[in-house]
Amino acid sequence: MPDTTAATLTKPNRIDRDTAGVYVIAATPFTDDGALDLASTDRMVDFYLESGVNGMTILGIMGEAPKLSSDESRSLARRILDRIDGRIPIIVGVSAAGIDPMVALTREVMDAGAAGVMVAPLQGLAPEDKVEGYFNQVARALGPDVPICLQDYPQTTNVRMSVESILKLTKAHRQIVMLKHEEWPGLGKLSRVRAETGTGDMPRLSILTGNSALFLPEEMRRGADGAMTGFAYPEMMVEVVALAAKGENDRAEDIFDAYLPLVRYEQQAGLGLAIRKETLRRRGAMASAKLRAPGPVMSKADHDDLTRLMARLEKRLKELA
16 A cells, blocks of 8 residues: 555645744633633634734643633634634644543544644653653554644653654654754754754754744754744744744844843743733733633733833834834
C-alpha cells in the first residue's frame, strides 16, 4: 500500500515542519457572571483576523482551558473553527490528565477542521525518560496523521525537556512537526534546536515562541519561525516577525520597542492574564475581561497603569509612523 501519511500531514491548513508566522494564543471570553460568551468569541476571532495573524491556538493555558468543562471546550472549539471557516489554521490544545480524553478531543477537532494539536507534558513529570515515554505514548495514540505541536513550558508544567529529548522525539515521530518554545531563559536552547534540526537525517522542526513575546526580536534572530503567544496587540508580533523574516532587524526592534512597556506589564506572573483580557476588552475584542476563579482581579492602580501605558503606546506609534 502507498504511504499516504506525508500527504495527510501536508494538506492545506495543516501545520507542518515549515509553518511560520504568528499563531496567536486566543483568550476565552466569559460573561461577567462567568458563563462562556460565544458572541464575544466571534468578536475576538474577527479581531485576531483583522490583526493579520497567520493562525490561532485555542484551549491553551492562556485560554483558561483547565477551567472549562469538556462540553465547554468542545463548544468553544467548534464555534471558533466555524467562524474561521478555513481562512487560517487553528491549533487546538488537547493536553489532559488521561490519554483517552485527549484522543477524543483530538478526533473531534481534527474532523471539524483543526490544523493540528498542541500537547504539554504531564505536570511535574520526571525523569526525562518518562517524559519521552509519555510523548511516545501520545504520538501512538493520536496517530500518524495528526500534526503535533510539542509544548515546552517548564515555568508552568515544572517539566524540563532537554534538546536531546526534543530531537529524539522529532526523529521518532513524523507527526511531531512543531515546537512551542517557552523556556526562560531559553535562547541557547532555541539556537541548538534550530541548528540541530533540518540537517542530515534529523527532520526540520517549526519553532514558534511564547513568553508574551518578551524576547521576540532575539528569538527571530536565533532562528525561530514566528511567535505563538497571546499579547493583546497581535499586530505588533505580525509586523515584527514579518520584518525579521526579511532581515529588517533594526526596524523590527524599533516597532517592538514601542510596545515593550506593555509587553513587560502583561508578563507579570499571576496578574498577566487579567491585564491581557482587560486590554482586549478595551480594544473591543470581547465584552468582559472576566477570568474564572481562581484568578486575580486588577486593582484601580492596575487599571490606571494600563490606561497610561496604552496612551503612551498610541503616542509612540504616531512618532514611528
